[in-house]
Amino acid sequence: MSTSLPAPIARTLERFRTMDRETRMQALLAQARRLEPLPERLAALDRTEFTVPECQTRVDLFPELQPDGTLHVWADVNVRQSPTIAAVLAITFAAVNDQPPEVALALPPDFVRQLMDSIGLGTREAGLSAMVRRIQRAAAEAIAGRDVAASPAPATSSASDTPSAAISRS
Numbered sequence: 001m002s003t004s005l006p007a008p009i010a011r012t013l014e015r016f017r018t019m020d021r022e023t024r025m026q027a028l029l030a031q032a033r034r035l036e037p038l039p040e041r042l043a044a045l046d047r048t049e050f051t052v053p054e055c056q057t058r059v060d061l062f063p064e065l066q067p068d069g070t071l072h073v074w075a076d077v078n079v080r081q082s083p084t085i086a087a088v089l090a091i092t093f094a095a096v097n098d099q100p101p102e103v104a105l106a107l108p109p110d111f112v113r114q115l116m117d118s119i120g121l122g123t124r125e126a127g128l129s130a131m132v133r134r135i136q137r138a139a140a141e142a143i144a145g146r147d148v149a150a151s152p153a154p155a156t157s158s159a160s161d162t163p164s165a166a167i168s169r170s
Helices: 007-017 021-033 083-096 101-105 111-119 125-150
Strands: 060-065 071-076
Touching: 007 021, 007 083, 007 111, 021 083, 060 125, 071 083, 071 101, 071 125, 083 101, 083 111, 083 125, 101 125, 111 125
Parallel strands: none
Antiparallel strands: 060 071
16 A cells, blocks of 8 residues: 655655656666765775665665754765666655655655566665665664653664664764
């Protein structure tokens, strides 16, 4: 059963549904080129805790909690070798980046299936679902960290101590 998608994703997927296969593939390449390059400050980090092991393609996701409380996720993926993955990430990031973490948590459980069906690709769902779960886990941790920071009790550990934690930018 499908559940509602964030408006930017719903609009993009509706456009994909109306395209023929050739036009859809060109549109996917265009989406892939929209993926923001990884900032140097993140490229220098140890990738171990940011890699999505469930994905066949090497993908590193770097969630950051911005000073204004919004979430921004960066990805390091070889766009030339994996344009579909880059396109899916670009479509997802268009909806969740620079939004409250709750927006990422609101992605429906069947989000990847809806996305893949709309763009005409039914494979790679496991790895893509793992990427979305990682983004949602970072969003939940960002919310928990924000709630802890707002409470008078001191936090006993830093959110950055866990592999899926959002990197805090202050």
